[in-house]
Amino acid sequence: xxxxxxxxxxxxxxxxxxxxxxxxxxxxxxxxxxxxxxxxxxxxxxxxxxxxxxxxxxxxxxxxxxxxxxxxxxxxxxxxxxxxxxxxxxxxxxxxxxxxxxxxxxxxxxxxxxxxxxxxxxxxxxxxxxxxxxxxxxxxxxxxxxxxxxxxxxxxxxxxxxxxxxxxxxxxxxxxxxxxxxxxxxxxxxxxxxxxxxxxxxxxxxxxxxxxxxxxxxxxxxxxxxxxxxxxxxxxxxxxxxxxxxxxxxxxxxxxxxxxxxxxxxxxxxxxxxxxxxxxxx
Amino acid sequence: xxxxxxxxxxxxxxxxxxxxxxxxxxxxxxxxxxxxxxxxxxxxxxxxxxxxxxxxxxxxxxxxxxxxxxxxxxxxxxxxxxxxxxxxxxxxxxxxxxxxxxxxxxxxxxxxxxxxxxxxxxxxxxxxxxxxxxxxxxxxxxxxxxxxxxxxxxxxxxxxxxxxxxxxxxxxxxxxxxxxxxxxxxxxxxxxxxxxxxxxxxxxxxxxxxxxxxxxxxxxxxxxxxxxxxxxxxxxxxxxxxxxxxxxxxxxxxxxxxxxxxxxxxxxxxxxxxxxxxxxxx
Numbered sequence: 001x002x003x004x005x006x007x008x009x010x011x012x013x014x015x016x017x018x019x020x021x022x023x024x025x026x027x028x029x030x031x032x033x034x035x036x037x038x039x040x041x042x043x044x045x046x047x048x049x050x051x052x053x054x055x056x057x058x059x060x061x062x063x064x065x066x067x068x069x070x071x072x073x074x075x076x077x078x079x080x081x082x083x084x085x086x087x088x089x090x091x092x093x094x095x096x097x098x099x100x101x102x103x104x105x106x107x108x109x110x111x112x113x114x115x116x117x118x119x120x121x122x123x124x125x126x127x128x129x130x131x132x133x134x135x136x137x138x139x140x141x142x143x144x145x146x147x148x149x150x151x152x153x154x155x156x157x158x159x160x161x162x163x164x165x166x167x168x169x170x171x172x173x174x175x176x177x178x179x180x181x182x183x184x185x186x187x188x189x190x191x192x193x194x195x196x197x198x199x200x201x202x203x204x205x206x207x208x209x210x211x212x213x214x215x216x217x218x219x220x221x222x223x224x225x226x227x228x229x230x231x232x233x234x235x236x237x238x239x240x241x242x243x244x245x246x247x248x249x250x251x252x253x254x255x256x257x258x259x260x261x262x263x264x265x266x267x268x269x270x271x272x273x274x275x276x277x278x279x280x281x282x
Numbered sequence: 283x284x285x286x287x288x289x290x291x292x293x294x295x296x297x298x299x300x301x302x303x304x305x306x307x308x309x310x311x312x313x314x315x316x317x318x319x320x321x322x323x324x325x326x327x328x329x330x331x332x333x334x335x336x337x338x339x340x341x342x343x344x345x346x347x348x349x350x351x352x353x354x355x356x357x358x359x360x361x362x363x364x365x366x367x368x369x370x371x372x373x374x375x376x377x378x379x380x381x382x383x384x385x386x387x388x389x390x391x392x393x394x395x396x397x398x399x400x401x402x403x404x405x406x407x408x409x410x411x412x413x414x415x416x417x418x419x420x421x422x423x424x425x426x427x428x429x430x431x432x433x434x435x436x437x438x439x440x441x442x443x444x445x446x447x448x449x450x451x452x453x454x455x456x457x458x459x460x461x462x463x464x465x466x467x468x469x470x471x472x473x474x475x476x477x478x479x480x481x482x483x484x485x486x487x488x489x490x491x492x493x494x495x496x497x498x499x500x501x502x503x504x505x506x507x508x509x510x511x512x513x514x515x516x517x518x519x520x521x522x523x524x525x526x527x528x529x530x531x532x533x534x535x536x537x538x539x540x541x542x543x544x545x546x547x548x549x550x551x552x553x554x555x556x557x558x559x560x561x562x563x564x
Contacts, residue, residue, distance in 0.1 A: 005298055005315050012291035033287050037323045041316070 001244045004264045007049050008040045015056050018187065022060060022069040032059045049244045050215030057187050057214070068185035070159075077112050077160025077188065078197050080122055087123070088167055091130060099146075100139055102171035103257060104130070107276045109164025110157065110239055110259040113188065135275035142234070142255055142280070146174070149233035153178040155209065155216065155246075157239030157258075159190040162198035165238065169203045177204035178228050183220075184212040189241070215245035240265055247281075254281035283526045286546045289331050290322045297338050300469065304342060304351040314341045331526045332497030339469050339496070350467035352441075359394050359442025359470065360479050362404055369405070370449055373412060381428075382421055384453035385539060386412070389558045391446025392439065392521055392541040395470065417557035424516070424537055424562070428456070431515035435460040437491065437498065437528075439521030439540075441472040444480035447520065451485045459486035460510050465502075466494040471523070497527035522547055529563075536563040 015036045019029050039055050046052040060069050088105050095101040108129045112122070146152075152174045156162055162179075169177055179200045181190045190198070195206045210222030221229070229235065235254045237246050243256050243265060256279045260266050266273045297318045301311050321337050328334040342351050370387050377383040390411045394404070428434075434456045436447055444461075451459055461482045463472045472480070477488045492504030503511070511517065517536045519528050525538050525547060538561045542548050548555045 005311060006295075008315060008319070009291045009294035009298065012294060013288075016287055016291065029287060033290060034323070037290070037319060041319045041323070 001048060001247045001265070001268055003043060003046050003049050003052055005043075006264050007052065008043055010262070011040060011049075011052060011056050012036055014053075015059065018057065018060055018069075021073070022064055022066070028063045032063050035059050048215065050213045050241045051217065053215075053241070054186060054213035070185065070188040074159035074188050074190075074194055075197075077158070078163060078194060081109070081112060081160040081163035082198070084123065084126065085163055085167070088126075088164070092167065092171075098171055099143065100137070102168045103137075103139070103142075103278050104134065104276065106161075106165050106168035106236075106238070107134070107257050107259055107278065109161035110261075112158055112160035112164075113261070129276075132276065134278050135271045136269070136277040136279055138255065138278060138280035142278070145234050145253060146172070149174050151176045151178070151228070151232045152234045152236070153180060153228055153232040154204070154236045155180045155238060155242050156190045156195065157242060158188050159194040159198070160188075161238065162190045162195055162200060166198060166200055166203060168236075169200070174233075178232070179204040179206050180209045180225060180228075181206065182212060182214075183208045183210050183222070186212055186214050189214050213241075215241035217245065249281070252280070252282045255279065256281070283330060283529045283547070283550055285325060285328050285331050285334060287325075288546050289334065290325055292544070293322060293331075293334060293338050294318055297341065300339065300342055300351075301345075303355065304348070305346055310345045314345050317341050330497065332495045332523045333499065335497075335523070336468060336495035352467065352470045356441035356470050356472075356476055357479075359440070360445060360476060363391070363394060363442040363445035363480070366405065366408065367445055367449070370408075370446070374449065374453075380453055381425065382419070384450045385419075385421070385424075385560050386416065386558065388443075388447050388450035388518075388520070389416070389539050389541055389560065391443035394440055394442035394446075395543070411558075414558065416560050417553045418551070418559040418561055420537065420560060420562035424560070427516050427535060428454070431456050433458045433460070433510070433514045434516045434518070435462060435510055435514040436486070436518045437462045437520060437524050438472045438477065439524060440470050441476040441480070442470075443520065444472045444477055444482060448480060448482055448485060450518075451482070456516075460514070461486040461488050462491045462507055462510075463488065464494060464496075465490045465492050465504070468494055468496050471496050495523075497523035499527065531563070534562070534564045537561065538563070 016033055019032045036056050061067055092098055092101050108126055152172055154165055156179055179195060181192055181195045185191055192208055200206050207224055208222060209225045211217050211220045237254055237256050239258050243258055260271055260273050260275050263273055271277055298315055301314045318338050343349055374380055374383050390408060434454055438444055438461055461477060463474055463477045467473055474490055482488050489506055491507045493499050493502045519536055519538050521540050525540055542553055542555050542557050545555055553559055
């Protein structure tokens with residue numbers, strides 16, 4: 001998905017919020033916003049939103065002198081999600097179509113963005129979200145491919161969401177299961193450490209995409225990731241950043257699993273914001 | 283009120299929306315956003331949000347070669363509001379404390395921002411909004427000053443809202459009533475033409491502030507406005523732009539009448555967004 005003009009004010013707002021999460025220094029906040037303005041000035045350089053996001057969020061690392069400014073937020077999100085694991089498993093075991101609801105649980109994990117929820121808030125929120133059906137769900141196509149699938153790859157998004165994805169992985173009866181995460185910390189996206197911390201190694205092989213942006217850039221991907229990406233029978237791409245990176249790729253075994261939070265993506269998919277989708281590419 | 287970092291992404295979003303209202307040309311949209319980014323880069327030059335707003339919205343005039351790009355939107359808003367006049371008067375006549383509800387009607391006019399409502403939508407919306415009380419209302423102080431007031435000045439905001447203000451003016455039993463508007467068109471703010479079109483000359487003397495920004499800049503004000511401003515027993519300042527310009531002025535006869543639409547103003551006043559306030563200065 002191409003970068004839109006709408007992304008520019010949104011990135012500026014995001015980086016201001018992000019900066020305030022990690023520093024109270026007005027001086028640093030000003031420096032970051034000023035540099036961010038310089039970056040968005042050259043918006044035509046960036047093909048997709050995640051490419052611009054990497055540059056802008058890099059400023060937080062630079063000015064706070066911290067290679068992983070969201071470390072604590074990520075740890076808290078994983079902890080909160082792990083505390084919900086049994087509750088979610090219990091809910092899932094009561095459902096008739098377990099695959100549908102496992103996908104839904106994984107999609108709901110997407111609300112863990114920025115780890116802003118307390119345990120109580122998240123639990124309350126999740127019960128409400130669990131009642132909502134997908135606004136778009138290509139389950140039939142997925143089940144058809146799944147029957148013969150030997151290799152499945154999930155491309156992860158945020159830390160915390162990873163625990164919800166574990167529940168999905170546990171429902172997938174496939175020989176080889178891979179879970180891909182970011183090579184280096186970027187915003188609150190899951191890294192190898194976060195994936196292990198979430199227990200994903202118990203039900204899949206954790207790999208790195210090789211990328212350091214909140215999405216996928218094929219020029220950056222590791223050889224290992226590319227091989228798995230190319231050989232997988234099914235790929236599940238989680239969240240908005242991965243959607244923005246992969247939505248134009250011609251590959252009919254990719255399924256996008258996300259909560260739509262942004263009007264530009266909503267328009268691209270043709271489904272309103274705040275809805276959940278499980279969408280087959282093409 | 284000082285310009286905040288939060289204003290920068292917000293202005294960029296606003297100008298993109300505004301540009302799209304008046305032109306479909308992607309090329310012009312890009313040029314305007316690029317120039318707007320240049321302007322917000324120098325945000326420290328601007329003391330208040332309206333000063334920056336003038337620069338940014340000036341770009342729409344420049345690139346569309348149109349000194350009044352919101353002319354049609356303003357005309358439509360006034361027409362829609364005039365069609366509601368009898369309904370609003372009818373509502374007002376059923377109320378016990380007519381002054382309170384006349385102030386409330388004037389505040390509700392503030393939802394006419396950008397004239398995005400159709401007649402039907404506005405009517406539906408207004409019935410709902412009419413039921414909401416002010417979240418903050420310094421009516422007692424106002425009534426006290428009003429008892430002895432001879433001169434009252436309303437500083438207007440948007441075209442369309444002007445018709446709602448007329449209803450307020452008609453309830454104010456004061457010898458001399460003044461209604462101040464912008465000197466030149468800026469966004470959808472009311473000008474002399476819009477004020478006459480709204481019938482404000484029937485119940486007040488319409489004057490210009492002398493300003494061409496969506497608020498007040500004392501360096502720009504006409505002598506006539508300054509004299510009335512200084513001699514008025516009561517000043518009612520409508521909307522956010524005027525609040526941003528006047529909230530630091532030491533003058534205890536100013537009352538701010540607005541709907542809070544922005545989180546920065548919400549924090550400054552200490553009342554959440556989407557609420558109505560009628561607040562005495564100081």
